[in-house]
Amino acid sequence: MHRFANPARFLRLAKVILPYSSGIAVVSLGLGLWFALLGSPADYQQGETVRIMYVHVPAAWMGLFCYVAMAVFSAMALIWKHPLADLLAKATAPVGAAFTFLCLVTGSLWGKPMWGTWWVWDARLTSMLILLFLYLGYMALVNAFDDPERGHKAAAILALVGVVNVPIIKWSVDWWNTLHQPASVVKMGGPAIDASMMVPLLLMALGFKAYWVTVLILRGRAEIAAQKIRVIRMAQIHAASRGE
Amino acid sequence: MTRKQRRLYFVLLGLATLGVAVALVLTAISDSLVYFYSPTDIVTQRLPEGRRMRVGGLVEAESLKKDGKTVTFKVTDVTNAIPVSYTGMLPDLFREGQGVVVEGRMEKDGVFQASEVLAKHDENYMPKEVADALKKSGQWNDGKQTHPSQPQ
Numbered sequence: 001m002h003r004f005a006n007p008a009r010f011l012r013l014a015k016v017i018l019p020y021s022s023g024i025a026v027v028s029l030g031l032g033l034w035f036a037l038l039g040s041p042a043d044y045q046q047g048e049t050v051r052i053m054y055v056h057v058p059a060a061w062m063g064l065f066c067y068v069a070m071a072v073f074s075a076m077a078l079i080w081k082h083p084l085a086d087l088l089a090k091a092t093a094p095v096g097a098a099f100t101f102l103c104l105v106t107g108s109l110w111g112k113p114m115w116g117t118w119w120v121w122d123a124r125l126t127s128m129l130i131l132l133f134l135y136l137g138y139m140a141l142v143n144a145f146d147d148p149e150r151g152h153k154a155a156a157i158l159a160l161v162g163v164v165n166v167p168i169i170k171w172s173v174d175w176w177n178t179l180h181q182p183a184s185v186v187k188m189g190g191p192a193i194d195a196s197m198m199v200p201l202l203l204m205a206l207g208f209k210a211y212w213v214t215v216l217i218l219r220g221r222a223e224i225a226a227q228k229i230r231v232i233r234m235a236q237i238h239a240a241s242r243g244e
Numbered sequence: 245m246t247r248k249q250r251r252l253y254f255v256l257l258g259l260a261t262l263g264v265a266v267a268l269v270l271t272a273i274s275d276s277l278v279y280f281y282s283p284t285d286i287v288t289q290r291l292p293e294g295r296r297m298r299v300g301g302l303v304e305a306e307s308l309k310k311d312g313k314t315v316t317f318k319v320t321d322v323t324n325a326i327p328v329s330y331t332g333m334l335p336d337l338f339r340e341g342q343g344v345v346v347e348g349r350m351e352k353d354g355v356f357q358a359s360e361v362l363a364k365h366d367e368n369y370m371p372k373e374v375a376d377a378l379k380k381s382g383q384w385n386d387g388k389q390t391h392p393s394q395p396q
Contacts, residue, residue, distance in 0.1 A: 120362070
């Protein structure tokens, strides 16, 4: 694990992975959307509205997945002081926030026709909204300091504290009465989704994951470049002040 | 112990403490985290009349009656059932045997006066043909026992 904490090694690895991850993202999102919108059957109960699921559910998974990734990067940064871990945590945050937002919006659009309401304050919906606020808080905090080191540290602690929310989101539908239905895919006794509907769902989930890898590489590169520029600027200032 | 190990244990201990604290708080306030009560809760706990609350369960088969714009039906959790009266638009998924959550007040005559009716759907997704085939072969369970809309 420590081997990959080196920015130069990350950049080399990123160069190899990038064409694959972006290729997989484009192909599986394209295929997934085709299956989701045209190539899959309507639900016996929900009719065509079920197609919202193919965006909503993978987006929710990404919201949780990105948060866990961010927390793991943050822990690595706090414990082992990996120079790269902070940058990757920071690079993941907006992706996770965007997917969480997408999940909330599509959920709302789905809730109106099916449940009869845009929003309710049940345990699942509320804990998901808290996840979005955790992301926003993280992003605000990480950029709130003049010294990026201090911002990284404060935000890493926030990310770790917020990770308690993840199991609450996952099991909220089992622990308490909620309007939201229980899990369909990751549950005891196997998925409760017909195979023809599972295909687009998994394709979309794969596409979103590949998209995350792609964005992580692009944003990670930009963060490394920004840090280099900062170091060069500081060196220049030092040199200039010594020259006077 | 090296500094790294100390930080590792510190983070792990911190997370464990936080986890336990949150679990305790959530267990303590569990009652206010439920989105709705089951008919059995209403019957056994004698929740006060006139208080605004939500009741969830299945629409009892053959209990649905329409009288102009007002509908009456029973919400059941198989053990107990509560009569509900509602005036207004019903969600598309609303039908007998379907999960619902109704919000309103318990009146003195024992009828729950609902001001809002929300449909609850289950976690099963399948094409119509599969549902029809299941019904034909007798394996259909009407979505009732795989997941009752309330805790057992």
